[in-house]
Amino acid sequence: MTTQNDRLLLNAYIDGELDPEHALEFERRLADNAALANERRRIEALRAAIGERLPREPASLTLRRRVAALVRPRFPDWRTGWPAMAASVAIAFAAGTLATLVAIGPGVREPVPELLVASHVRSLMASQPVDVSSSDRHTVKPWFNGKLPQSPRVVDLAAQGFSLVGGRIDVIGLTPAPTLVYRVRQHVISLTALPASDRAAAPIRPIDGYNVAEWTDGPLVYWAVSDVAVSELDNFAKAFRAGEAQP
């Protein structure tokens, strides 16, 4: 016979919430009450099953970024929080769509930086900002081979605080382009390689709330897009350029 009160005490006993005196007393009751002892085994089996097999899901990278964005003074009125962020994302999307439409018109120059920012924002809204997820450049670089005619330099910048997350392929205008993803603290940096043009690289500039850096390296121009500060993006660009490429 198990009373409701016994059940409460049993649960508290299993959870280690009884003081030593009551715990001892309860152990004596357990010893000569078979029904209570069985109930104890069931509860312990349940706790073990929950501990071993109940799936646990961590907060996604997207959620982490959404929360981190709440405290970033990117918006004039941070109290508007998510609606403001949603609006800026919507604008970035609109800009991206518009730019694509413009890009396929004849003789119109592609606004590449806007397209890159739109790709960056889109990747942040996906559950994973990368298609190949690895912090090992020897995994990431070969992934691009065979998918694209030109694979990018992949530089290990962990020592400088920028950890490699992986890579994906963005389509910029109509050009598939390899994109590497690095993370610094809670921030993501998208680094895209495109064929170089004869235009001189512009200094770091803000576009739709993101900072965009570009530099030319032989046949490729590298574009870095992130919400990190200008100085930090500049450090990233310098570290990447100075870094040793995978042979």
Add this chain to the structure above:
Amino acid sequence: MDREDSKTRFANVVMPYLDDAYGLARWVTGNRADAEDVVQEACLRAFRGIGGFAGGNGRAWLLTIVRNAAYDWLRKNRPAAVVHVDDLEAVERAQLTGAEPAGDNPEAALIARADEAKLEGAIASLPAVFRDTLVLRDVQGLDYREIAAITGVPIGTVMSRLARARGRVIAMLGADK
């Protein structure tokens, strides 16, 4: 407290417990997308209120805010899920007075073998206040005092909710052979 101080405190008090916050919100709302919205809303409240955080247990403080935000969401979007707790507990008391129901005591081995889908389904089907008490204790490992603070009820109520939540899950797993 200026904005920089608030940011630093937020980074120290809130960010480390984002997984716990999301886990609780997911169990209350029942799905990912709504759980993420709830956590976002809760974190915004936490950021605004971080000046009032007296120090100490950041995890319990954040989970209190998350639970409130999640219940606001439930009341708005799933009003039927928020059964009046007094009604619920009166019904439970009537059912559980005295002896246990005969023949309804599954073997512990059967409980131990329950697969993850059954386990998840049984917990998900609990009434909201029983479910979050069980999740806070058995999934997130908080003690009774913390759970009492988070759910805003006396420790005795935590004990009875937890006993009933576990009893119900065990009965469901046992019935499902």
